[in-house]
Amino acid sequence: MTYSTGGLIQATDYNGFVSTTVGANINATMNTTYGQTALSTVAAGGSVTATQWSTLNANISTMASHQGTTITSRTNPVAGNVIAVLANVNADITTCYTNRFNAATQGSQYTAWTGTASKTTGTGSGTSPWTITFTNTVTFANTTAASNFFNAGGLIKTQFSKTSTGTAQDTQWNSFIGNVCGTIFLSSTAASKTLSGNTYTGTTNVGGSGTPTTLATSTGFAQLTSSPVTIYKQFAVGSPYSSNFVQVNASVSGAVLTLTTLWSDAGDVFGAAISGGTATTGITFGTAPATVTTYFPPETTYLTNTWGTPTVASSVA
Numbered sequence: 001m002t003y004s005t006g007g008l009i010q011a012t013d014y015n016g017f018v019s020t021t022v023g024a025n026i027n028a029t030m031n032t033t034y035g036q037t038a039l040s041t042v043a044a045g046g047s048v049t050a051t052q053w054s055t056l057n058a059n060i061s062t063m064a065s066h067q068g069t070t071i072t073s074r075t076n077p078v079a080g081n082v083i084a085v086l087a088n089v090n091a092d093i094t095t096c097y098t099n100r101f102n103a104a105t106q107g108s109q110y111t112a113w114t115g116t117a118s119k120t121t122g123t124g125s126g127t128s129p130w131t132i133t134f135t136n137t138v139t140f141a142n143t144t145a146a147s148n149f150f151n152a153g154g155l156i157k158t159q160f161s162k163t164s165t166g167t168a169q170d171t172q173w174n175s176f177i178g179n180v181c182g183t184i185f186l187s188s189t190a191a192s193k194t195l196s197g198n199t200y201t202g203t204t205n206v207g208g209s210g211t212p213t214t215l216a217t218s219t220g221f222a223q224l225t226s227s228p229v230t231i232y233k234q235f236a237v238g239s240p241y242s243s244n245f246v247q248v249n250a251s252v253s254g255a256v257l258t259l260t261t262l263w264s265d266a267g268d269v270f271g272a273a274i275s276g277g278t279a280t281t282g283i284t285f286g287t288a289p290a291t292v293t294t295y296f297p298p299e300t301t302y303l304t305n306t307w308g309t310p311t312v313a314s315s316v317a
Contacts, residue, residue: 011042017056017089024094026059033100034066034298035148035306050077060089063096066152066302068104068194071095101193103153107297111282113312118280118288124169124265124273132263135315136293140255141308149307150188150221152298153195158184158259159292160246161285164277169265173244173274173289176236181246182208184232186259189220196296203231203250210234214247224252228260240268261291291316 012020018039019027031038039059042048054076064071072088117134124130138156140146162177164170182205187193190202198206202220205212214233228249236244243266251258265272277287283294293312298305 011044011046011048014048014052014056015041017093021090023097024090025097026056026063026093029063029093029097029100030059033151034303035144035152036304053077056089060092060096062302063100064092066104066299067096067099067102069096069099069102101151101153101188101191103193103195103298104197105299105301106153106155106196107299109157109283110295110297110310110312113282113292113294113314115314116279116316117292117314118278118286118290119276119316120279120286120288121276122167122273123276123289127267127269127272129267130265130272132289133317134261134263134291135317136259136261136291137313138257138259138293138295138310139313140257140310142255145307146221146252146255146257146310149298149310152303152307153296154188154298154307155195155200155296156186156221156257156259157294157296158186158248158261159283159294160261160290161280161292162274162277162287162289163285164275164287164289166275167273168271169268169274172236172241173263173265176241176244177246177289180208180210180237181234182206182210184248186231186250186257187220189222190218191220205232208234210237213245219250221252221257224250224257226251226253228258240270259293263289263291 018041019025027038030036057076071092119132123132160177160181162174185200185204187200192201201217203216205215212232212234214230216231219231228251231250232248234246245264247262249260279286280290
């Protein structure tokens with residue numbers, strides 16, 4: 001590029017910042033990643049106006065503010081004046097591209113899921129093995145909306161709960177779910193990222209005293225396919241319960257993300273049955289076994305909503 005102090009600012013310089021320089025261009029982050037309106041380039045040999053430079057600067061500031069990225073302070077050029085080279089434009093755009101999956105803030109947690117997330121009736125009989133399967137689907141308007149949601153800082157949250165009592169096995173499962181298992185977050189991609197001040201990889205487990213057998217830190221939404229993959233598996237602790245587990249499988253078909261959670265009890269000579277209980281509503285947990293999926297959407301202070309309002313549906317079997 002010819003873009004340097006004392007040189008002429010050419011259309012190719014400006015266009016490189018807008019869309020043609022690999023990585024270091026605004027549209028790669030604002031349009032391709034976040035789904036925002038793309039900036040237009042300037043015809044070869046054409047003049048770059050003060051308004052166009054100001055718009056470019058505004059987009060850099062928007063990217064940085066959304067991400068929490070520190071950039072160089074600069075003053076917009078004034079119409080009618082000779083436009084001087086603006087410092088560190090390329091460096092700031094490159095840094096924002098590197099940080100494109102970060103988000104300084106997020107929207108409010110969405111909790112208006114539909115369907116049934118709780119197993120309110122008892123499960124198991126005698127000492128026999130049993131399973132409960134919870135299915136949670138997150139449906140987006142289309143695949144582009146889904147990508148924009150995650151790329152702009154959207155985060156899927158899956159929680160487990162059980163506090164019902166009445167059987168010998170209830171005590172073990174209450175402790176397992178309440179203390180050993182954590183909360184599972186699915187983010188955009190495998191890369192480490194900071195969202196609202198917290199660090200996430202592809203799949204992240206927060207809380208819980210247990211060490212998962214499987215935690216797919218290298219699997220985010222971008223790595224999912226139509227074939228279900230296990231992103232989390234946690235076994236209970238201590239004999240004779242160490243074969244009991246909670247497992248979350250994830251897949252994507254079109255614009256629908258499916259999270260299938262299996263609670264499995266291998267059977268217990270002391271009695272394997274567990275109680276049902278009261279249902280969970282929103283994020284107010286009842287006493288029954290429950291697996292609830294909600295989400296945090298991207299913020300809309302700096303970005304325009306290009307992801308819509310995904311819906312969440314739950315079922316249990």
